[in-house]
Amino acid sequence: MRPYLKGFAYIEESMPNTLFSTGFAILQGKEGLNSKFLYLLFMFSADLMRQMEERMPKASYPSLNTEDFKEFKIPLPPLEVQEQITHTTAHIEQERTALENTIKSLEGQQEVILKKYLNRNI
Structure with a gap:
């Protein structure tokens, strides 16, 4: 895994009955841990990324193994706070x-208007 x-x-x-590549690590949350919160930590925690980078060898194929994950120091807020964070981010x-869809719709509307009025014979 190259984080x-x-x-x-x-x-x-x-x-x-699902097969995953050996190039992936599959992590599961335990009791007291919101697994979506764990995912957010891996995606956005600079401290966790620093820990991962420190454990990766400086070889041509830098990667982590299962044992590396056991060594990470991950401060966890109470489960209620984890759930609040994941709910808010969702x-x-x-x-x-919704905003991205609105932008796409407005761009389409703009294109229709521009084609209608700028391609007219005057």
Whole structure:
């Protein structure tokens, strides 16, 4: 796994009988840990990224192994706070998606208007 590439994914539901590449680490949350919060830590925590980079060998194929993950120091807020953070970030993501869709729609409307009025014979 090369964490600096930010190739992290959050899988919402269990996927029985699924085969994953050996180039991936599959992490599961334990009791007292919101797994979505863990995903957000891996995506956005500069401290966690620093820890990962420090543990990667300086070889041509820098990577981490399963044992490296056990050594990371990850300060966790109470579960209630983790859930509040994940809920808030999910809400922001929904708003962002809605805004991106609005922008695409407005761009399309603008194109229609420009084609209609700028391509007229005067």
